[in-house]
Amino acid sequence: MQYIPGLAGVPATESQISFIDGQKGVLTYRGYDIQELAEYSSFEETTLLLLFGELPTAEKLEHFDKQLRENRRVKYNIREIMKNLPSTTHPMHMLQVVVASLASFYPSTEYMKGGTENQEYINDVTVKIIAHMGTLVASWEHMRNGYDPIEPRKDLTYAENFLYMLNGQEPDKDWARLLDAILILHAEHTINASTFTTMVTGSTLANPCSVISSAIASLSGPLHGGANQKVIEMLDEIGSPENARPYIEQRLADKKVVWGMGHREYKTKDPRASILQKLSNELLAGKSDKLSESFATALEVEKVCEELLGHKGVYPNVDFYSGILYKEMGFDPGLFTPIFAVARSAGWMAHWREQLQNNRIFRPTQIYTGKGTACYLPLEER
Numbered sequence: 001m002q003y004i005p006g007l008a009g010v011p012a013t014e015s016q017i018s019f020i021d022g023q024k025g026v027l028t029y030r031g032y033d034i035q036e037l038a039e040y041s042s043f044e045e046t047t048l049l050l051l052f053g054e055l056p057t058a059e060k061l062e063h064f065d066k067q068l069r070e071n072r073r074v075k076y077n078i079r080e081i082m083k084n085l086p087s088t089t090h091p092m093h094m095l096q097v098v099v100a101s102l103a104s105f106y107p108s109t110e111y112m113k114g115g116t117e118n119q120e121y122i123n124d125v126t127v128k129i130i131a132h133m134g135t136l137v138a139s140w141e142h143m144r145n146g147y148d149p150i151e152p153r154k155d156l157t158y159a160e161n162f163l164y165m166l167n168g169q170e171p172d173k174d175w176a177r178l179l180d181a182i183l184i185l186h187a188e189h190t191i192n193a194s195t196f197t198t199m200v201t202g203s204t205l206a207n208p209c210s211v212i213s214s215a216i217a218s219l220s221g222p223l224h225g226g227a228n229q230k231v232i233e234m235l236d237e238i239g240s241p242e243n244a245r246p247y248i249e250q251r252l253a254d255k256k257v258v259w260g261m262g263h264r265e266y267k268t269k270d271p272r273a274s275i276l277q278k279l280s281n282e283l284l285a286g287k288s289d290k291l292s293e294s295f296a297t298a299l300e301v302e303k304v305c306e307e308l309l310g311h312k313g314v315y316p317n318v319d320f321y322s323g324i325l326y327k328e329m330g331f332d333p334g335l336f337t338p339i340f341a342v343a344r345s346a347g348w349m350a351h352w353r354e355q356l357q358n359n360r361i362f363r364p365t366q367i368y369t370g371k372g373t374a375c376y377l378p379l380e381e382r
């Protein structure tokens with residue numbers, strides 16, 4: 001029996017949802033290239049594609065979109081839970097707690113009898129969770145600053161409503177489209193750590209709100225989704241392009257990782273990083289002649305890392321350029337990973353449903369490296 005740390009390269013499931021070619025830098029959802037989806041699809045349509053495997057008809061999309069819009073409001077009692085959290089609570093911790101608490105409001109007794117027989121419950125809770133995610137994140141931004149949250153609106157798309165709930169102003173169409181593309185790019189990524197968490201928790205037939213809460217916890221770590229906040233903090237610390245080289249050299253000498261670099265699956269640049277870089281470039285070019293300091297610094301960090309880490313197959317991942325866009329859009333860094341979670345709820349729900357269709361509890365084995373048989377000694381004899 002061979003132990004593979006981090007299960008690198010070990011297949012833990014079969015899945016039809018997405019595909020990565022890590023050598024060529026390709027990512028597809030249900031066969032559709034991510035570049036095409038980011039350009040032409042919407043978060044709502046991509047979510048349906050991930051959940052059901054096909055691009056929806058106009059009628060199916062309209063129906064799903066309507067359901068999402070109707071499920072944006074959260075119950076008063078859920079807000080009360082949020083109000084009782086310290087204002088210093090990181091938005092990812094709030095999200096983990098509050099999504100877990102949804103299990104009390106949307107219990108799953110029928111579903112928990114096992115399997116996929118209660119399709120209506122599965123569909124309803126899928127919509128409820130995805131629709132609530134954006135509301136919770138945008139509401140907490142106001143609540144943690146001492147204000148009442150802004151009520152969601154039904155006449156806006158998912159991305160527009162999120163911007164509206166954050167700013168209280170009519171959402172700018174260009175920015176909503178940009179956020180929509182960002183949500184599409186983050187919606188799914190095969191069996192990464194948080195999706196694997198979803199599948200492991202889901203395989204015990206736990207309540208889906210608990211399943212997604214566990215996935216949120218997994219995403220929050222800085223080696224996974226939490227890296228996007230770390231990247232912007234790092235870029236701010238570097239300050240300007242000329243500081244990039246000494247900063248990176250020192251980090252590597254100290255055996256520290258460079259945030260937003262490296263990936264288990266990609267041995268070339270993450271295709272999502274390339275798209276986000278292009279979007280940043282377009283956004284910043286439209287605003288001023290000069291690149292923003294963060295973007296210029298990021299370009300220099302990428303250049304230095306290619307020189308120092310390229311031979312190890314370490315290149316920018318999705319988290320490297322997203323923060324620059326968020327910063328430019330005026331989002332607080334605490335929101336970066338939660339926005340990732342909002343988008344990824346689509347992929348998590350798709351994998352949860354796929355897991356249920358052919359469920360077997362995850363229960364791998366281990367190689368025991370502890371002591372041999374030991375005799376219990378009473379406390380006074382030790």
Ligand SMILES: CC(=O)SCCNC(=O)CCNC(=O)[C@H](O)C(C)(C)COP(=O)(O)OP(=O)(O)OC[C@H]1O[C@@H](n2cnc3c(N)ncnc32)[C@H](O)[C@@H]1OP(=O)(O)O
Binds near residue numbers: 006256257258312319
């Ligand atoms: C949405 C996402 O989750 S994307 C990933 C977000 N995470 C980050 O950006 C954090 C920084 N990156 C990392 O820590 C890693 O690259 C991970 C966690 C993403 C992947 O880890 P693994 O697949 O286990 O890669 P592993 O640690 O084996 O790296 C291989 C080699 O590249 C090096 N390396 C990998 N990433 C980095 C990095 N960011 N900075 C410096 N060196 C790195 C490792 O030190 C190792 O070098 P060695 O062979 O000399 O020991």
Ligand SMILES: O=C([O-])CC(=O)C(=O)O
Binds near residue numbers: 191192264265317
């Ligand atoms: O696939 C991974 O390991 C991490 C990642 O990029 C993602 O979840 O989007």
